[in-house]
Amino acid sequence: MNVQEIKSLIRKGQVGRYQVGDNLYLRISSSKTASWTFRYKINTKRKELTIAKFGDEPLGLPLVKAKAVAASYKALVRDGIDPKIQKSRDLLSDLKTVDQLAESWLKDCRERLKYPNIPERVYRKDIAPHIGELPISEITPLDIKKIIRTIKESGRPTISNDALVYCKQLFNEAIKIDLISSNPALPFNTKDAGGKEYSRDRVLSLEEITLTFKVMRNNQDCFVRQNYLAFQLLLCLGCRKGELLAAKWSEFDFKNQVWNMPKERSKTGISITYPLHDQLIAALEELKVLSVGSEFIFPNRRKSKRFPHISMDTWNAALANLFKKECLDIAHFTIHDLRRTCRTLLAEIGTAPHVAERCLNHKLPKIMAVYDRHDYFEERKEAHQKLVQYLASCF
Incomplete structure (x- = not known):
């Protein structure tokens, strides 16, 4: 199938899935939009992976490049690697700065926590100003120490403890996706941050x-x-x-x-x-x-x-x-x-x-x-x- 044939199918709005080459298919929807999909079989299971929309870059992908992507995915399948998993890994490996890592971590917080606004507020206000724009791999324990000490000296020991917990979670996330091999916040505990927390008993007369x-x-x-x-x-x-x-x-x-x-x-x-x-x-x-x-x-x-x-x-x-x-x-x-x-x-x-x-x-x-x-x-x-x-x- 060539480019002219593809464009003709789209103009006619012929909804369906059409084979273009080895494992490469064109999917046309009822709204006359088309996208490239890669169909493959791995571990006896049939799977399908959306590559991109049909069209010119940067919003779409032309036929020649779609075939090239499909060929690279086919090579992965031959080596026993699932292209869908590899694509997910590639997206995560694009995380360079702490702010980019934090967006992924905070998204997880929103899905699992009842009050995700709390870690988000502490990160935005007290962690990001210090390390947000720095490369993930360059963060050292000294950076973490500066963060928790600055918060403690501002008279907020509880927030200092919270910030330490969130830093540990944040960089554990980086370890999980193979961006770093050690957690720079791990050497610290509550003694280094806000100290042991006691229940307050202050009542105003x-x-x-x-x-x-x-x-x-x-x-x-x-x-x-x-x-x-x-x-x-x-x-x-x-x-x-x-x-x-x-x-x-x-x-x-x-x-x-x-x-x-x-x-x-x-x-x-x-x-x-x-x-x-x-x-x-x-x-x-x-x-x-x-x-x-x-x-x-x-x-x-x-x-x-x-x-x-x-x-x-x-x-x-x-x-x-x-x-x-x-x-x-x-x-x-x-x-x-x-x-x-x-x-x-x-x-x-x-x-x-x-x-x-x-x-x-x-x-x-x-x-x-x-x-x-x-x-x-x-x-x-x-x-x-x-x-x-x-x-x-x-x-």
């Missing part, structure tokens, strides 16, 4: 809460109004940071005063309906104005393609700035400590333990979870109302 919100109000040049209202919601609802910052207005029912948080964004995979006190409704109405028509409560304040809402680090950075400027003269706390504080305050005002746990959307203990499917909405509504009233003077 009423005095500290009052002072914190006063400082936030007095430093609106570095702690904007949206952040102030966000911290108020986090403390009163006890929700997780990631659940709130990605919330959409469509999830809120102002008439019935509830927030229907979907399970897709819940760490536990359980949806929950948060009751909203009048004071929180007022805060949300103000945020509605500040969001200037966005579908998100906290829209991105910069032109970024990564997130349509503010990033995971926005509130952390704002709080860290208050401590850095020595505006906040209390023991250091994190955003997640507000969740622990909420749970402690719920206990202080007399909320039953099982109700308080559901207020935070925690899973109940195993036996209770199996037999107790009650949502405790009315009980949670009463608890949240008491908590907001208890904290009213702090805001």
Whole structure:
């Protein structure tokens, strides 16, 4: 079959598979597009491998070059090598820089992890700036040491530990596809990174809460109004940071005063309906104005393609700035400590333990979870109302 015959078949839209040469076929689809395929038999199994589209390079492949590719595949089959596997190897061997390797590794993370955004965020922010553009084979333990030490010195020991784990996974991936023979992150452990991690027990007192919100109000040049209202919601609802910052207005029912948080964004995979006190409704109405028509409560304040809402680090950075400027003269706390504080305050005002746990959307203990499917909405509504009233003077 020559080029003119092939073009004639395509023009006529004659759907089917046509033999062009030894093991080389032309497949024509109903949309009048054609592609080259290589059919072969290896280990008693018949297989087919798509080579490329028919046409001129770089988007397609002309007849002469398609025959050359088919001939090379035929040679592999004679040597007992599966062309499909070899093609996959060739694609992986094209990975040169750490950034290219990371794209392959992060793709795997997206397929197997529930929260793939976590390793992706750590890689983009803390690993890539140091080694992303370097050749994979040139990365040394000294590069890894610099990464984990820089993160630790920035006051983020947990992230330093995470970065070390992700570096080990990343370069293990390179070993698996035969790009390197040893892992430059392997000599290090948590002692070299952020150190042993302990469960936090920081809880803010009423005095500290009052002072914190006063400082936030007095430093609106570095702690904007949206952040102030966000911290108020986090403390009163006890929700997780990631659940709130990605919330959409469509999830809120102002008439019935509830927030229907979907399970897709819940760490536990359980949806929950948060009751909203009048004071929180007022805060949300103000945020509605500040969001200037966005579908998100906290829209991105910069032109970024990564997130349509503010990033995971926005509130952390704002709080860290208050401590850095020595505006906040209390023991250091994190955003997640507000969740622990909420749970402690719920206990202080007399909320039953099982109700308080559901207020935070925690899973109940195993036996209770199996037999107790009650949502405790009315009980949670009463608890949240008491908590907001208890904290009213702090805001």
